[in-house]
Amino acid sequence: MSDEALVVAGVGKRYGDRDVLRDVSFSIRSGEAVGYLGPNGAGKSTTLKIVAGVTRPTGGSVRVRGLDPDRESTRALRRLGALLETPGVPPYLTGADLLEYVARVKGVPATERHRAARRSAEAMAVVEHLDRPFGSLSTGLTRRMLLAATLVGDPDTLLLDEPTLGLDPAARQDLRDVLRGLHRQGLTLLVSTHLLDDVSEVCDRVLFLRDGSLVGDEPVHPGADDGSGTRGRRVRMQFGAPVTAAELAGALGPAFQVTLDGPRAADVRFAGGDDEQRALLAAVVRAGLPMITASTPGSDLARRYLERVGREDAT
Amino acid sequence: MSGELAALGRNARWELTRLRRSRRVWLLLIPVVAGPAGSAIADLYLRVPSAGTAEILGLLITAGLAALVILDLTALAVGEDLALRTHYLTFALPQSRSAALVGRLLVVVGGSLVAFGFGAVAVIALAQLLVGPGTDSVAPLFVPAHLAMGLLGLLLFLGGITAAAAVVTRSAAQALVAGVLAGVAAVGAGSWFLLQRQLTATFPEILGVVGGAGFVWCLIEYARIEA
Numbered sequence: 001m002s003d004e005a006l007v008v009a010g011v012g013k014r015y016g017d018r019d020v021l022r023d024v025s026f027s028i029r030s031g032e033a034v035g036y037l038g039p040n041g042a043g044k045s046t047t048l049k050i051v052a053g054v055t056r057p058t059g060g061s062v063r064v065r066g067l068d069p070d071r072e073s074t075r076a077l078r079r080l081g082a083l084l085e086t087p088g089v090p091p092y093l094t095g096a097d098l099l100e101y102v103a104r105v106k107g108v109p110a111t112e113r114h115r116a117a118r119r120s121a122e123a124m125a126v127v128e129h130l131d132r133p134f135g136s137l138s139t140g141l142t143r144r145m146l147l148a149a150t151l152v153g154d155p156d157t158l159l160l161d162e163p164t165l166g167l168d169p170a171a172r173q174d175l176r177d178v179l180r181g182l183h184r185q186g187l188t189l190l191v192s193t194h195l196l197d198d199v200s201e202v203c204d205r206v207l208f209l210r211d212g213s214l215v216g217d218e219p220v221h222p223g224a225d226d227g228s229g230t231r232g233r234r235v236r237m238q239f240g241a242p243v244t245a246a247e248l249a250g251a252l253g254p255a256f257q258v259t260l261d262g263p264r265a266a267d268v269r270f271a272g273g274d275d276e277q278r279a280l281l282a283a284v285v286r287a288g289l290p291m292i293t294a295s296t297p298g299s300d301l302a303r304r305y306l307e308r309v310g311r312e313d314a315t
Numbered sequence: 316m317s318g319e320l321a322a323l324g325r326n327a328r329w330e331l332t333r334l335r336r337s338r339r340v341w342l343l344l345i346p347v348v349a350g351p352a353g354s355a356i357a358d359l360y361l362r363v364p365s366a367g368t369a370e371i372l373g374l375l376i377t378a379g380l381a382a383l384v385i386l387d388l389t390a391l392a393v394g395e396d397l398a399l400r401t402h403y404l405t406f407a408l409p410q411s412r413s414a415a416l417v418g419r420l421l422v423v424v425g426g427s428l429v430a431f432g433f434g435a436v437a438v439i440a441l442a443q444l445l446v447g448p449g450t451d452s453v454a455p456l457f458v459p460a461h462l463a464m465g466l467l468g469l470l471l472f473l474g475g476i477t478a479a480a481a482v483v484t485r486s487a488a489q490a491l492v493a494g495v496l497a498g499v500a501a502v503g504a505g506s507w508f509l510l511q512r513q514l515t516a517t518f519p520e521i522l523g524v525v526g527g528a529g530f531v532w533c534l535i536e537y538a539r540i541e542a
Contacts, residue, residue: 052407055541074318074409082407088399092337101332104325105408133336149404159407 004063005030005157005188006051011060013046013212020046021212023060030156033179033189035199035220038209038309044192045085047209048159051190052082064157078106081150082159086143086166091135095126095145098134099152106153120151124178140171147178157188164198176201184273196301206301208308216308220301233273233296235280239264240290251287256280319414326410326418330392334422339391342384346430350377351437358445367455369446371462373438378466381431385470386494388423389477392416393533394487402540413538420530424474431470435463456509461516468519468526469505473498475529482536 006028013021021043028034036044049055051062053069053076062069067076089098099117108116121127124144134142143163150158163179164172172195179202183189191198199206200220208216221233242263249258255276257269270276277296284291334340354373363369393416396402406412439459457465477494484490501522508514 049541054403054406077407077409080407084403084407085400087401087403089401089404090333090337090395090399093333094336097332097336101325101329102408104328105322105405105410107409146404 003030004028005032005065006190007061007063008047008051009061009063011047011050011057011062013043013050013055014058019212021050021057024209024212024214025060026207026214026217028157028188028190030188031183031186032205033183033191033203035203035206036190036192036209037194037196037199037206037305039194042209042309043212044194044209045161048082048084048161048190048192052080052084052159053077054082054084078153079155080157080159081152081155083146083150083163084159084161086162087146089134089142089146092133094131094133095121095137095148096130098145098149099130102149102152108153116152116154117148120148121145123151123182124148138171140167140174143167143171143175144178147175151182155187157190158182159190159192161192162194163191164193164195180273196305200301208305210309216304218304233270233277235268235270235277236295237266237268237284237291238293239266240292243289247287247289248284251289252280252283319411322410322414323418323421326415327422328418330419330422334388334426337391339388342387343426343430345384346377346381346427346434347437348434350380350431350434351441354438355441355445358442363446365455366442366446367459369442370439370459371455371457373442374435374459374462374466377431377434377438378469381427381434381466381470382473382498384430385424385427385474386477386491386498388427389420389474390481390487390490390494392419392423393478393537394481394485394490397481397485397540398487406541411538412540413534416534416537420474420478424471424530427474428467428470431467435466465516465519468521468523469498469501471526472501472522472529473526475526475533477529478533479529479536482533482540 476497480493481490
């Protein structure tokens with residue numbers, strides 16, 4: 001079986017005489033988190049709607065785990081969770097109503113439905129709000145409840161359209177943490193956004209879309225990808241006294257790739273995230289190396305966005 | 316086919332949940348309770364010449380109330396999700412859109428028609444009880460049973476027009492207005508035919524067919540939204 005969760009091949013979409021998407025092709029491996037960046041009107045939401053089987057492409061094809069979401073929608077969409085166009089929910093309905101409805105439609109057995117709904121709500125930390133009507137929930141809680149709905153039925157791929165749009169900074173950060181957690185659990189994510197931080201904090205790879213055409217497909221943190229598809233990171237260290245590459249490599253072990261930049265500075269690259277970074281810093285301290293600062297350089301995403309997409313909407 | 320039936324059943328249940336949570340379910344009691352009650356008051360306090368005339372009066376009252384109910388429930392069943400963009404959530408679920416909407420419409424349209432039916436039966440029973448056959452030889456304007464069937468055609472017409480309008484406007488409020496205007500036009504046309512002594516069974520039959528066409532068009536277009 002293919003390792004590709006999602007394949008978009010030569011997809012185009014035309015509304016009237018206007019091409020909204022032109023020959024868009026990309027694939028996403030299982031477990032990858034991919035950001036889909038572009039200004040408003042670039043065609044991001046249309047792409048996601050096509051992948052979710054809501055909209056039919058004018059040309060090209062889409063496969064979700066090898067299935068056509070338009071012709072084999074029942075099977076293809078069972079494995080997909082989609083949050084498109086920040087939908088609203090009637091204010092009188094409760095989260096439990098919505099989650100159980102989604103469970104029923106996704107074919108979760110009757111004896112499992114309540115548990116499946118609760119499990120999804122737990123993943124989004126909204127269990128205590130399940131019985132509250134949507135009209136009484138804040139924007140952030142509503143968004144989390146909707147995300148919980150996309151998780152019902154244990155999908156392996158999530159399509160998220162502007163998931164943090166309209167949230168305050170704290171709620172936005174909370175949601176990014178949740179998305180990182182889902183990614184760590186092995187879910188495949190395609191996150192459409194125009195917020196660069198959503199991509200740099202959550203995703204491994206980024207696709208740039210401009211005027212309906214794909215103009216870039218690259219790692220979010222270039223140079224940090226170890227080729228295994230695992231998200232990589234680079235940490236810049238400054239030392240109070242000269243150190244050698246051998247001292248550093250001996251302290252850190254083979255999982256960390258050391259490049260000296262003069263006698264008092266080094267770049268360390270590694271596959272992984274926060275846990276590996278903590279292990280790295282602990283190893284340096286344990287070895288008694290005279291480290292005075294350690295920082296994670298930015299991914300330079302803003303500059304690359306402007307180069308590929310232009311000045312519109314870079315936030 | 317079994318998948319479509321399952322989607323229909325799941326969404327009929329979903330509509331029941333929505334009616335219950337929004338408390339709109341109580342609207343279905345209006346034609347059953349208020350129609351016969353209003354009719355009974357008229358039977359007791361107006362000089363209704365015969366039971367047949369009382370039945371006609373009561374049926375018109377009950378149908379008027381049922382019309383308001385079918386307009387409201389249909390407009391919301393189709394238009395509320397489109398206005399709130401909830402359809403972006405439900406369209407990405409593994410089910411047929413048309414079957415899902417049929418399930419929801421069956422509950423609101425079927426519920427409204429059944430409520431009218433119960434109200435009509437109660438109106439006829441009360442008229443027989445409170446007025447009696449009467450000694451007046453003036454014949455009622457319609458055969459009550461025929462009028463009841465004709466009013467069903469009118470209700471179907473209102474439901475179909477409202478459902479179609481909800482898809483076009485993507486708004487329950489605007490669909491409701493369209494339904495009210497269609498009702499005014501239908502009643503106006505019916506009255507004109509009556510005055511011309513040309514009101515036959517064909518008129519409500521045409522209304523019923525137009526309503527049915529409205530529902531079919533609504534289902535076809537609903538499946539095409541965003542596609």
